[in-house]
Amino acid sequence: MNPATALAAVLVDELARCGLTDVVLAPGSRSTPLALAVHADSRIRLHVRVDERSASFLAVGLARRGGRPVALICTSGTAAVNFHPAVVEAHESGVPLLVLTADRPPELRDTGASQTVDQVKLYGTAVRWFSEVGVPEERPGQVAYWRSLTCRAYQRALGPCDPGPVHLNVAFREPLVPDGDESWCEPLERDGKGPWVRARTAAPATALHLPPTRRGVLVVGDGATGTRRYVAAAGMAGWPVLSEPSGGARYGDHAVSAYHFLLGTPEFAGAHRPDVVVTLGRPSLSKPLLNWIGQAGEHIVVAADMTRWPDPTRSATQVVQTVEIPVAAGDDAWLRSWRRAETAARDAIDGVMDASGLSEPRLARDLAGMLPDGSLLFSGSSMPVRDLDQAMRPRRGLRIMANRGAAGIDGVVSSAMGAALAHPGPSYALMGDLTFLHDQNGLLLGPREPRPDLCLVVVNNDGGGIFSLLPQAALRDPFERIFGTAHGVDLGHVAAATGTPYTFVDEPGGLERAVRGEGVRLVEVRTDRESNAVLHTTMRDTAHAAVLATLS
Template sequence: MNPATALSTVLIDELVRCGVTDVVLAPGSRSAPLALAAHADSRVRLHVRVDERSASYVALGLAKRSERPVALICTSGTAAANFHPAVIEASESGVPLLVLTADRPPELRGTGANQTIDQVKLYGSAVRWFAEVGVPEERPGQVAYWRSLVCRACQRAAGPPDPGPVHLNVAFREPLIPDGDASWCEPLDGDASGAWFRARVAPPSAALHIPPTRRGVLIVGDGAPTCGDTSPRRAWRAGPCCRSPTAAAGTATTRSRPTTSCWATRSGPTPTGPTSVVTLGRPGLSRPLLSWLRRAEEHIVVAPDLTRWPDPTRSATQVAQAVEIPIAAGGDAWLRAWRHADHVAREAIDAVLDSSGLTEPRLARDLAEVLPNGSLLFCGSSMPIRDLDQAMRPRRGLRLMANRGASGIDGLVSTAVGAALAHNGPAYALIGDLTLLHDQNGLILGPREPRPDLCLVVVNNDGGGIFSLLPQAALEDPFERVFGTPHGVDLGYLAAASGLPYALVEDPEELSRAIKGDGLRIVEARTDRVGNAAVHVAMRDAVRAAMRD
């Protein structure tokens, strides 16, 4: 089966699974795969109109009266532009339209190719959501991506709270018609083990009731709700599904409680992972946790906004604003096994760090431990947040923050300054040298501006430390120049140029004294990128050995 036919077959099937019954089509060449798939599916009521403007208003009327999303399909070029008036009307009147515009592949755009215009975000702010589907390819994982994308589009169009049009731009390469071959590299409709699950989105007022299971886990990530029935604190008391372990990811507030460490999730006390996973917030930092989501039979996402939910693995089976978490009588073996694994992993990690001198993960662990109660700790988005994730011990009285929306290093000094100005108490930031240099203008405060009580603890490994832990490190010849990017900047001079107090930490025992003070100030800890990579390998090997014992 060619990719265009595969994508179109899956797309129409998923529309039907999401409750779409009507498809309006304006004929064209590039949209042929979608047209043929819609025509072949007997569950769809197909409406064909020769004029795109008329077709779009037919779809508008169908959706307005039925109060259900209706799919609207056209070919590439100005055909898509003729949908614009109806899209605007649907936006202003809150009518759920699913606009599917066929498009040329990227290599034909901007070349003067026939019937090719810029269709990316063609309708601007008139749509509730836009997605460039991408040219389909025959490789595993495409089916889950396509179905997840369509499910999100249907949910966003239907609302609540704000129904309206959604635009999916679908690029096709030739061939555009079926080639007689029905084979594909993965099942188009899932396999016996459930290769994909469509996320069932619960009504806003309904709470999901999870049946008890003896292998459940709660994952609390960045941006998790902090109050109400879905708060990490309440969920931690109960545990999802039964007496189950809780895993914290990123800056999750549950780090004030005993949680399963990322190292325990890597090796684990059992050969099989959880059967049921509940996620609050964004769980995208830890790869072992992400693998749990992919393998779990049930992945329930709890999200305040049912029009957007975090699902980086596209494995969600249910989405809801609230979830009922029952307690099962007995059956504590699963929880006890994870608590023991976590204890073993943390002892192994501490032993490595205590004997390694001043290293980046030790600096993260010790800093989080010595900060006074009521402190804010802002984390850099590259290695600092990962070092905290791997080395921090659970503790109370510390508020963690990070810019994990886009996870970039842009403007982190300024973000930390702003957060410190809003925080009622001392504030600290653990960031890398490149992060500091990227936003060194954030250190400049006018003489009449409010001054934050913020200590910037800067890990200086003279470049991009995270790349030493990635496959790029094996590229010895170009590595330093294009990944390591050493800069040679003396941060002491940088602090002096900004008129800020400065201290250099050369031994772990100096940290608690160096961070004392008030106002905006810089504390530098110099580390070695190669040595840091070796410490991370030592931590991994120590945990594996401890688990085997």
């Protein structure tokens, strides 16, 4: 057996023993040994994508929803470079990813050889661990090295305290295809089940016990874990729960869904300075919320990894791995005040949206409200997730995810595809037109590829709608060209090019019917950027007036 085939067979076998179930492959020549080994292993589900960037974000979606490492394979050269945005997203959001980049052997590097770039530590500090595997050789001891290295890479990606991407650079000399000779200097196969090396999880950390207080708030951002326990504890303590859509805690009697408007009202924010704020995950969507957190007497950040914790406001007073929220004596005036303002703001913005026709905030609200229990909703990271944050009512039974680690618009179609492939129920995605067009190659699915049940809802305002809500909108002369970026693309034609079923919606009542169906499908909703900016201003002003009325 040639060394390239031997290494690939051992590496893939050990990954499957560790628990790997999905591999995403961007085809190429130098990665042939790995591709053949994965294709031959019935324990692994293979996904093939011709676009490396689409492939890498598909892997991010699979790993984000599945909660365990997904392997990502490519050939040498710029193919590996095209993985970089997805690796950065996985790094920032703690998604377990195993990046296996095939490479040329050392004697071909720095010689002008085709498809040869410097891949050593290609992703810099955006990976949890890097290893140059080394060119395989037929000599005793290689199998133990390969299996041990594979286990370490898998476990480091998995965490458990700090999951994220791991990069193995695998150099292969030719021949790259099996040569028919099965002999090797030591056994390549092994008996038994399970991984070569078993990593043991450290004992749970001692919890921080907070002193009892009624004036506390639980804030839940993207990527939060253990939310059910904390939401239940906050409920017992009489605390309001302020959860971003992808935080997974916007449900129950204590959920305050209009916090963006409440805390954007200075009089309310000033009258509701908390004794303590406990944050889970990475809150990042609402500037009023982030400004208000800094006013807390105590700000407890809960983070599994004590070397990396989210604190964009630099207001954390303590960082802990776990915290106990005690029940406090006293009346519920604090919670009632939040609920009263929540009801007033909610009614105000719902009234504005109901009178707005098919607006972007209404689309986000109505879509999140109508999806069946057990659904997944994958959101774009620009306006859609902010519209969900400001407009979505509390509800149970809906899993919301987004690429909020680096919060870029790239790879959302592919990430949604991956998440849908890992989700056991129906899946949906909400994104803007630029986000969709940026990753339209995510619709390229070969006839033999696993196909998810995913409805892509695309808000088409012919450009970058979020900029109309930013100070750049005042720059009237250059605005449209360098920020608005109108494209004029017919999304129906894009769908037709890939054979994707397409529906156009132009009135609110048509949305629920349009999203029905099975398989991959596209729903387009046309909106206007300037009207959307006016609507957001009206929602803010109406909500602020309603909140002020609760304080009188």
